[in-house]
Amino acid sequence: MTTATPTVGVGAQAAGKPTRAGRVRKRLNSRTATLVSIVIALLWTVPTFGLFVSSFRPEDQIKTTGWWTFFRDPQFTLENYQQVLFSGSSSGRLASYFINSLAITIPSVLFPLAFAALAAYALAWINFRGRDWVYIGIFALQIVPLQMALVPLLRFFSTGVTVGGVQLLPAWDLVDEQKFAQVWFAHTCFALPFAVYLLHNFVSQLPSDLMEAARVDGATHPKIFRTIVLPLITPALAAIGIFQFLWVWNDLLVALIFAGGGNETAPLTVRLAELAGTRGNEWQRLTAGAFVSIVVPLIVFLSLQRYFVRGLLAGSVKG
């Protein structure tokens, strides 16, 4: 606390030189603020850090001593990861589920992005009757919790559509890894209202002169969409893409219902929730497994944080 001494001296003549006193006090304030905010931030990270450290400790160590003893008696191993990723199905076999997570996530991000961009463009720049009503309709669908759609959508996949005894659409009858298609479909449907709404905000704010000029030059709507609109809304697409990526990768409910629990389709989250339930005391597997599931979104998040925050703000504040 070396700063305390000068404050006293300045404080004595504060009446004469308020600006200097103020500056010192402000600096002091900002020091306390810095200290307190960093301490809180570190406390916030302790649970994650504990998990991370534990995942590298040998099994007998994890099960008998706290992770904080690691610093007194460091014992390091990669065995947990080896076990949980690659060995037999009873201990995790998470590599398989990791691939499932990837296979589920990539199309589940691409489809809604593309469809929402097309829809947002049409709603913002093509004149047709009832445009506002269509937009309001899509917008209003945001209020439907996806719980409202789960049971009927599952039936749609498993038994098809029957109206008055007439089979209109057959059942999908998907097996094993084909069930990915169901998950893609469900995620795409559930993502669309929000994605259309956000992208519409961006697309409708593009300068209308630009569109006019392109129309005068004889560009058709698809051409304007491809060559003018798409490049301009790339940041917005990135933001929504990250959003959707994190949402799908971290989702449990949709995957649980539409992918099933087998290692052919279930993503990491489903498998981890299962391990936490049936092998709640196998901390060597749970810690390593949880970290395997966290690492991808963490990388995405840290490297693209700027876009993510922008998307968040656009979604919640600017509307």
Add this chain to the structure above:
Amino acid sequence: MEFDWAGETPKFLMLMYGLIAFVAVVGGLLLLLDVVPAWFARRQEAQLVAASTSGTPLPRRRKPREGLFALFFLLPTLLLLMIGLVVPAIRTTLLSVMNRDGSSWVGLDNYGWMFSEDSIIQVLTNTLTWVILVPLVATAFGLIYAVLVDKARFEAVAKSLIFLPMAISFVGAAIIWKFVYAYRGEGDQIGLLNQIAVSLGGQPKQWLLESPLNTFLLIVIMIWIQAGFAMVVLSAAIKAIPADIIEAARLDGTTPWQMFWRITMPSIRPALIVVVVTLSIATLKVFDIVRTATNGNYDTSVIANEMYNQAFRYQETGRGSALAVFLFVLVLPLVIFQIRNLRQQREG
């Protein structure tokens, strides 16, 4: 046992099919919209040329078919929303007044069951606790932290650390905190909370088994995740307060306390409301945390979790649907409020 990479090939194949389908659908749609109008335009041009050379009166030019374009641009979205949301939501509402396999009408029985069964009343009380505590505490913490960090150095790093749990799945977060709450009968404790309890002279406990404490411990997880969201949005709102207002207040000699209540709070009120409402909606739908941490046992279940259990574990479709509809009814006023709020903001 060695890991069998060959066994994973069908998944990659399926992923590739998915990507091919994506390219085919989106690319095909754009190509279609590009080629067909171009063909029409050429034909029209040829007609015009023919008409001008032969001297016959020009055919009346039709209005460009804007609506047709719009239809194709909107087609995938509208189709998917119809199949995936609109029709299912209506069917769920219908199922909620039918019996367990949807074969006969039972009126409001399912709703009556919801409010008479003790375990479901427990579920509703839990949900109420969640939806009161999470938005309140997370927003309060986010606000205090945003004000605090505004003056601090290393602002970006500190904010990232608080914000980090947002990237972690609810499942991952639940496991992280289950580890904090972990319990051992004898010897050293491995859970941080029990270690703290022991070093303060207390007895180690099975935290997650003790109702009603366990619900609060689960709520802590949600707050831990969502505080970062509140902090980021509010911090942006604080930074957006015009500098001259702050400068003027400072010249008038306001204390930091006055500054906070008279300047900061009124300026960020809209953002504050948005945060509280968004968090309330997210909290009402919370499912993953409860399912992973306790699976809804020991009196910790919430609506979304109970809905899943009824509809998909016990095959009680009617009851599950009734719970889903009830969830919808709870969310409805919040979202309407949110939308009205956003529109006022944009007009103002």
